[in-house]
Every structure is written in structure tokens, then in C-alpha cells.
Amino acid sequence: MKARLLSASIALPIVVGFIFLGGMWFSVLIIFGASIAGYETAKMLRLRGINASPIVSSISSGVVVLLAFIFSKIDITAYLFSLCVIIGGVASIIWISSIRVKNSSNIVAITGVLAVTFYVGGFLGHAPLIRESEHGLEWILLLLFVTTLTDTGAYAIGKAFGKRPFFPKISPAKTLEGALGGLLFGIAGAIISAVILTNLEINFIAATTIGIILSLGAQGGDLLESSIKRLSSVKDSGSLMPGHGGALDRLDSIVFNLALLYHFVRWMSV
Numbered sequence: 001m002k003a004r005l006l007s008a009s010i011a012l013p014i015v016v017g018f019i020f021l022g023g024m025w026f027s028v029l030i031i032f033g034a035s036i037a038g039y040e041t042a043k044m045l046r047l048r049g050i051n052a053s054p055i056v057s058s059i060s061s062g063v064v065v066l067l068a069f070i071f072s073k074i075d076i077t078a079y080l081f082s083l084c085v086i087i088g089g090v091a092s093i094i095w096i097s098s099i100r101v102k103n104s105s106n107i108v109a110i111t112g113v114l115a116v117t118f119y120v121g122g123f124l125g126h127a128p129l130i131r132e133s134e135h136g137l138e139w140i141l142l143l144l145f146v147t148t149l150t151d152t153g154a155y156a157i158g159k160a161f162g163k164r165p166f167f168p169k170i171s172p173a174k175t176l177e178g179a180l181g182g183l184l185f186g187i188a189g190a191i192i193s194a195v196i197l198t199n200l201e202i203n204f205i206a207a208t209t210i211g212i213i214l215s216l217g218a219q220g221g222d223l224l225e226s227s228i229k230r231l232s233s234v235k236d237s238g239s240l241m242p243g244h245g246g247a248l249d250r251l252d253s254i255v256f257n258l259a260l261l262y263h264f265v266r267w268m269s270v
Contacts (some may be wrong), residue, residue: 007091009172019140022131027069030127035062036238036247038120045112049102049124052112057120064129072132079266082129085122086259092118097227105139126258133265135199142193142200143261147253148213149189150182150218157181158184171226179219186215202268210264218253218259225252 018029018230038061042054064085072075092115101108130139158178166174190211202210225248229237238246 022137026131027128030064030124031065033247033251034065034121034124037251038116040238040246040248041116042121044228044234044237047127047232050099050104050112051109052116057113057116060117061121064117065125068125069128072129073164078129082126082262085125087117088118089122093224097224123255123259126262129262130258130265137260138197138200139265142197143214143254143257145193146186146189146214147218147257150186150215151253153185154178167223182219183215187211198257213260214257217256221252221256
């Protein structure tokens with residue numbers, strides 16, 4: 001417990017500071033997270049007999065986020081980047097969550113690296129796209145608040161009232177009551193954010209809509225990572241922070257949400 005509190009007390013101020021600084025500082029934070037998460041994901045694939053290189057996966061995931069920061073300066077390239085990585089990311093998710101091989105060939109190993117790169121680097125690459133947009137800081141704060149409340153609500157309601165299993169083969173501890181609680185907390189988080197972050201000019205309907213989208217995205221990202229860990233027979237994605245698991249354990253709920261929010265922001269600006 002002491003190690004967990006110490007690591008959190010060190011990491012949290014750094015993360016918050018980089019978020020508020022924005023620009024390259026924020027992108028460095030995401031590059032670091034993507035690199036570690038890419039390394040962890042490749043290592044989990046290796047436990048399933050897929051000989052994907054963790055080092056190469058780590059570097060490529062970070063490079064994709066760096067490219068996203070560069071593309072964020074030009075609107076059309078940012079949009080095209082997003083479309084490409086989302087297509088690649090969806091294909092990668094299907095591949096990662098379904099492939100079951102041992103003693104993999106070089107082709108499968110290369111495919112594994114590409115899948116990790118699109119899943120981790122591609123989706124996390126939307127973070128600098130959002131942060132560099134108009135009111136980017138406020139949008140990032142909204143995303144973090146909604147995602148955190150979703151996780152908190154799912155845990156609290158599931159703990160107190162959970163009876164009906166929800167995807168028990170993937171995550172036995174999750175319940176339908178918890179999922180609904182997370183959804184309600186997420187919607188509340190979006191509405192509160194809309195009231196506090198007045199620069200975003202979000203009405204009640206838009207806030208409710210983004211609350212539903214991000215809450216479902218957070219729970220979907222968490223379930224996907226649980227599936228990957230279950231297939232790899234591991235409890236945590238890594239051990240980056242003692243008591244907190246790995247980087248992917250910390251980022252799984254926002255992976256999808258970054259891409260979802262990026263396109264919601266574009267829709268709002270039309």
C-alpha cells in the first residue's frame with residue numbers, strides 16, 4: 001500500500017503538469033505511455049506464442065504518437081491520420097483478441113508488431129490531436145473526468161449491488177449493475193464538465209451524448225484489455241508502478257475514448 005501511494009504521489013503531479021503545459025510536453029507524456037504500453041502488449045503476445053518484438057513495438061508505438069503531434073498542426077492530415085489508424089486499429093483489435101498460435105512465423109511476428117502499433121500508438125495518437133485543437137485542454141479534462149467517474153461508478157455500484165455477471169468469460173468480477181452504474185456516472189461527469197468548462201459551449205443533449213459515448217468506450221477498452229490479459233494468462237499488463245499494474249492497465253479505459261472524442265470534437269466544430 002505504501003509503495004502504491006508513493007508511486008501515485010510522484011506520478012500524478014508530473015502527469016497533471018504535462019497535461020496543462022500541452023504542446024510537445026503533453027506529447028512526450030503520451031509518447032512515454034504509448035511506448036511502455038506497446039512494450040507490455042507485445043510481451044503479452046509473446047506469452048501466447050506470437051514472437052512480436054517488445055522493443056520494436058515500443059518504438060513504433062511512440063513514433064506513431066509523435067507523427068500524430070506533427071500532423072496535428074495541419075487539419076486535413078490530422079483527419080486522414082485518424083481515419084487510417086482507426087481502420088488499422090479495429091483490424092488490430094480483432095487480430096489481437098482472436099489469434100491463438102504458438103511458434104509463430106516471421107509474418108505473424110511482424111503482424112503482431114503492426115497490431116500493437118495500431119492498437120496502442122494509433123489510438124493514443126489521438127491525444128495530441130485533441131490537445132492541440134481549440135479548447136484542447138478542456139476537452140482532455142472532460143475526457144479524464146468522464147472516464148474516471150465511469151470507472152469509479154462501475155466499481156462502486158458493482159461492489160454494492162452487483163449480482164448479474166457481465167461478460168464473465170472475459171472479466172468474472174464485472175456485473176451488469178456495475179456497467180449501468182458506470183454509464184450513469186459517466187453521463188453525470190459529462191454534464192458536470194459541460195457546466196464547469198463553459199468554453200466548450202456544450203448543451204445538455206450534447207453533454208449527455210458524449211457522456212454515453214465515452215462511458216461505453218471506457219468500459220469497452222477495459223474489457224478488451226481484460227480479454228488480452230486473460231488470453232495471455234496474466235493479472236497485470238506490466239509492473240511500471242508498484243501496486244498499480246502496467247501502463248496499459250492505466251490507459252485501457254481512455255484508448256478508445258481518445259478517438260471517439262476526437263471525432264466528436266470535429267462534429268461539434270462543423
